[in-house]
Amino acid sequence: MKIIDGGVTSPLGFEAAGIHAGIKKEKPDMALVRSVCPAVPAGTFTTNVVKAAPVKWDSTVCASSEFVQAVVVNSGVANACTGPEGMKSCEEMAQVTGDLLGIPAESVFVASTGVIGRQMPMDKIVPGIEKLARSLADSRQAASDAAHAIMTTDTRPKEAACRIQLGGKTVTIGGMCKGSGMIHPNMATMLCFVTTDAAVDRCVLQQMLRGIVTDTFNMISVDGDTSTNDSVLVLANGMAGNEPFSGPCADYDELQEGLTYVLRELSKMIAGDGEGATSLFEVTVRGAATKEDARTLARSVASSSLVKAALFGHDANWGRILCALGYAGVPFDPDAVSLWIESAAGRLKLVENGMDTGYDEEKATQILSQDSVRAEALLSEGEAEATAWGCDLTYDYVRINGDYRS
């Protein structure tokens, strides 16, 4: 696998555009991604009972359309809690996009992100889609424009791409995502779009995606809230010309590695760009009885408001980390826990046998002052391990969320 600078237009046969349609005052607010030929779809969606209209639409498309060829996205309004009118707006977005691109509405994914409860300003959206269709290009810039247009409180666009070899053919995977507040395990106001020119069986792709999301997007947390709109959508158009496969094989592993890389990088970008965040926080739990236990424990630490606030204060308050492990709902021997912190400034053991090691506080503060910090807990229950990602809890999180709508 080779990491490349790229986004959704990196694979063969994909175009994109990002424009300002007027939903927001000034910033770009609509994006379109198109495959020049029919592509196999896969998707995972929010588990929230309250589902936005586009989530309902895309779930159906994902389950019943054999091919998908476009994704139309808007930021600014979430189209959630908007009733039948919201559903109609969503369908109209798919229809208008389909008509302009000469494909059925059922071949169009729709995604929306922003304020909940407001109806879609269709008088701006429809001309926006027309402008998008005219602006489509397969350039690096076009991918970047799209990545900018899907942002809400994100401070930077989020893109990742890589190349892999499948059966002697070069296959490219590119992706973009947005998400900053309302980010939590089981997805968040988080939208992620991945394109690839791999030829892959639809069921294989869907199953692979589900597994990867469990260890990437479902392991990040900014604030513990799971949104109404979360979606990860993948389009695979087969233009790389590789031989499709249907079960476990070397190609399967290679594609999985590539997809995992793109999804993990995008996940980490979201965690590190959490609203108001100054630091990416990576939590690894080792020595757990099961993989699921390890995931639960790692997420509990990465999600703890007290741990996150301590990180912001560069305070090695390890008691809060042990406490967050303790209330995760997973049994373990607290008297056998070891704990390290680590960053570009070094590595330090804070806890051994569940107690303070008498570590150097100054050194600990140095380690915690970096913009990417790791905590590693070692239990004595088994061999399983997992990693979760979060960020610190800052004044700016409160500022941003105290008055999001104005």
Next chain:
Amino acid sequence: MKIIDGGVTSPLGFEAAGIHAGIKKEKPDMALVRSVCPAVPAGTFTTNVVKAAPVKWDSTVCASSEFVQAVVVNSGVANACTGPEGMKSCEEMAQVTGDLLGIPAESVFVASTGVIGRQMPMDKIVPGIEKLARSLADSRQAASDAAHAIMTTDTRPKEAACRIQLGGKTVTIGGMCKGSGMIHPNMATMLCFVTTDAAVDRCVLQQMLRGIVTDTFNMISVDGDTSTNDSVLVLANGMAGNEPFSGPCADYDELQEGLTYVLRELSKMIAGDGEGATSLFEVTVRGAATKEDARTLARSVASSSLVKAALFGHDANWGRILCALGYAGVPFDPDAVSLWIESAAGRLKLVENGMDTGYDEEKATQILSQDSVRAEALLSEGEAEATAWGCDLTYDYVRINGDYRS
């Protein structure tokens, strides 16, 4: 039931003291509560896997001692993650207290709250207990002194008391508690001590307490963290002279009402005094399928960082409330939800059939600007209802927790 101004010394036969032992620099940091005669104990404790030494001690006392006669408490150091040395310190606290009061160590409850991971400064604690024993008094002031001495980041002491009639006898119930950060369902760095002169069967008291805690202390949330030290302890010394009862009867209901009042008031004081909080936030969910569903839904809203930040900003961002209901893990029809907000400034319906009512934003801001705000959600699943309490999420929460230890 009659509400009275009082605390742990209000019932007959209880004394208290609160002093400065030197664990903290200046503030009072140790308290003692004593019953002049043996009292029936009851207790509920943290569900955290990482349990502080006093929690282990008190659980054993609660399960195996027929009577308890004293509670010794310190603030400043939690005696959690302190290994065998911490357990020894805890036992010594009970032993020294017992010796001074002429009772067995096994008749003494111990409680600690503060920083995790530090060993107990026994050179200050032991003289502190001696000073406490000399200071015991049954006055209103003595109860207040004790309530002050158990505080950590609390901004105010928390006491409540009431009088009830059991079989023609006047019975008094008094209580104090502390807790501000790390407060979450299933208890928190939350300590609560309740005294009563009721004569009551030990099993009845324990069972009654467990039920009441489920709907009071387990329904409050400040920051989603459940601590290593949480305890609710009750001592009933029988000095009111009422006839004990063993099963459901009018007296049972009366005692339950009184105990519920004291525990609910203390719970609400903790929620409203959440670290950095400017507002108490009460969330009621009605029309749920089961009581447990209603509890889960109410807690989910009261715990949401995004909802709490919106409350701080006086922003009627009801989409976040629906979203928090949606990810609670309880199925319901989102298109049948109604939602109101309410405070001293009035009541307003924000949502009907899962959609915006077109309410007056200015009025909503007025309602949300009060220091106690209610949200009420009505579902269409059944008849069950529950209430949870929380607070807003503020800059001060981040400030307090960014550097708690220094």
